[in-house]
Amino acid sequence: MLELKEVSFAIRKDGEDVPLVDRVSIRVPKGHFMAIVGPSGCGKTTLLKTIAGLNPESGGALFWDGRDLSKEGDFSPSEIGYVPQFSIAYDPLTVDESVEAATRLRVRCEDTEELDQRIDRVLEETGLRPISDRRVKVLSGGQKRRLGLAMELVSDPKLLLCDEVTSGLDPRSEREIVRLMYDLSRKDGRIVLSVTHSLAHLELYDSILVLHEGRVAFHGPPDQMTHYFSVNDTEEIYPRLATQPSERWHSSWQKHSESYQKMMDKNRARLMNTGELIVPAAPGADEPAESKDVALPGFFTQFATLLSRRWRIFFRDRGQVFLQLAIILIFPVLVTIFSEKASGNIRRFSDTRSDDLMAEIQEQQSVRSDQAKVGSAISGIIMFQVVLLSLMGSNNSAREIAGERPIYEKEKFGGLRPSAYLTSKVAFLACLVIGQSLWMAFFVNFFGTFRGDFIQHAGFLLLVNAAMTAICLAVSSLMRTAEQASLLSIYLVGFQLPLSGAVLALPESVEIFTRPFISAYWAWSGSVEALQTQVHDAVKSVIDTSLSAQEACLYALGAHIVVALIATWAGARRPQWD
Structure with a gap:
């Protein structure tokens, strides 16, 4: 009662x-x-x-x-089962897949046979069996309500x-x-x-x-x-x-x-x-009821279910797949278009001192001209890669949690562990980050050449993408709507370039406060420090911003990732029901 x-x-x-x-x-x-x-x-x-x-x-x-x-x-x-006003199923999934995912997230089944029996029973009870292979997005309003009921009935x-x-x-x-x-x-x-x-x-x-x-x-x-x-x-x-x-x-x-x-x-x-109403005997009666609480599945079962579902949704969303392919293919091409300017030679100063003063002045001017031309191009191309990867990171995760917040809150109410949910998001986004960053590094290096330690440069590209992805995931976790999360993420990426100091040096009184929070600066600075000595000197000759040691850059980007994940965890645990 x-x-x-x-x-x-x-x-x-x-x-x-x-x-x-x-x-x-x-x-x-x-x-x-x-x-x-x-x-x-x-x-x-x-x-x-x-x-x-x-x-x-x-x-x-x-x-x-x-x-x-x-x-x-x-x-x-x-x-308890709670069917809210909004849809609790993902449009790209079928009815059967939605009920199966709900069962795997809420019920610990001994084997596949028990899982199938529970799914079949629920589909039968709600009259969804004939349309079990239909996608959620094509269901009528009444069918979606039946699906919402079915997804709650899996735990009896x-x-x-x-x-x-x-x-x-x-x-x-x-x-x-x-x-x-x-x-x-x-x-x-x-x-x-x-x-x-x-x-x-x-x-x-x-x-x-x-x-x-x-x-x-x-x-x-x-x-x-x-x-x-x-x-x-x-x-x-x-x-x-x-x-x-x-x-x-x-x-x-x-x-x-x-x-x-x-x-x-x-x-x-x-x-x-x-006989119109049959109520099972209460515990303690002559025939005790055998009902008992359904056990929740473990962390790894929930994690595997969420990750599998996320990839299935990703590949069925053609718009998202095409966008990711376009970004991965077009962004590196944009970088290589400008890479030719960075491939020029930098003349060295003559080892012998000339008695002709005018010739020596002309030599110095030529060397500085080469340094300015090549150094500026290399610095700009590195920052271009960094900013593009920051934009990729924003696109990866700005809507990742906020866009499905109502469904996540409902699943959390039904027993989903926030740790399993967050881990599945990190695993999914890590695949995107690794693929985007390494492809950018290899493509640009193949059609151009990074004039320094390629491994270190690729590592910094990977870290800046991971940092911005983690930061925007935190934003997505803390914001109430996907629109708010997207807007704030765009602002964060937009301020990366001007506040990095790579193009125009900031006053020291401002730089000391902004630099710790700008992922683009640390990735750019670390990559510049990985350049060959002559190229590194050329870049330093055209910038006013001081560079940081590679170790400091690594620690700073690592701190961005860790702090962002902590903020994401806090946002994922906090209830945000409307």
Whole structure:
């Protein structure tokens, strides 16, 4: 049984506590199908999230099978299923792949046979078997709602919370979904709570909870609603609620609640006597129930599932694949177009001193001219590679977490370990970073020549790409929307060039504060230090910015990566439900 006793949830606004859910008290027995209805903004979804534990109650207590959830721990992931308003499946995947991934992330199966049986059972229960090979993006609204239910049923939850799963559906699809939820409530004593704004198909529910401004205005059988509110039709209930303040409706309900509870108890007894409702025996009875919590899969199972799913989504997104190929192919070509200027010879000063002063001056001017021409070109080409790889890093990860945040939060609620999720992201992005960086280094060196230690230069290109990828992944983890993450990541890349000092030296008073945070500077400086002596001198002759030792550059880029991953971890662990 689920029981709420004077449960409240309030937010702080303008220095005062504003209750969104106010002193809600209800009892919901096993095998019960209840609708939560009320005008927009009355607290329906807020109450559902409070029951789920997403909103910490500010007053009262919630009990599940006699267990005080506020004192004895929240629901285990297998006890509860939560179907939010948004889609919890990825468009490129098929129905079967979506259910399989949900099962692998939430249920520890002994073998493949058990996994297949669980998937087949859920597809059968929700009527999705005939369309199991269809991609999510081509499903209708009703089919997506069925898929959302299926992905929650893989762990056999005893409490299923559904938030507006019928909104936006045509009347036929709405009735089919309500009927499906009704059937689900009749299996294994499952409680199903459905938040809905619609007042259609109420006859399928065992009880209706009507909220008004966060307070209970009614909780009883659906056939008693019109009588209680003194209206002729259920569509008149919402206008009727607006005629009195919520406190008056709540006070009135408290006077009549016991009589309506007795009606619901009688209806429940009748359904059990006729066999329409079968509730498994509770533990401790003559025939103890054999239900037990479904064990969560281990870290490596979740990691492997997430990584496999991410690659599958990547290769099915043609736009993303073409973009990555275009970047990998075009960016190195852009660099090589300008590399010819960096291949020129740098004349040396003559070992013998000339007696002709004019000839010596001309020689110095020629050498300095060569140094300026070649040094400037090499410095610019190195920075060009660094900035392009920074741009690749931004493209790799700016939307990686923020773009799928709602799905991630939902999967985390269902038992997904943030560590497994973050590790899968790092593994996926590491493959992109290594491929992009090494290809850039080898391509440019093959069609041009890096006039220094190629291995060190390639290492710095790899590190700057990894650093910017990690930084933008942290941004993606900390931002609430993909648009915010993308915009901030673009700004970060945009400031790499001017703040690096490679083109125009910054004042020392500014440089000392900006340099530690500019990945492009450390990769550029480390690569310049890897140049041959004569070429290195040529570059130094045309720049005003001081260079740092290679060890310092390595440590700085490594620190960028580590700090960014720590920030990503913090953002991934922090709840960000809307």
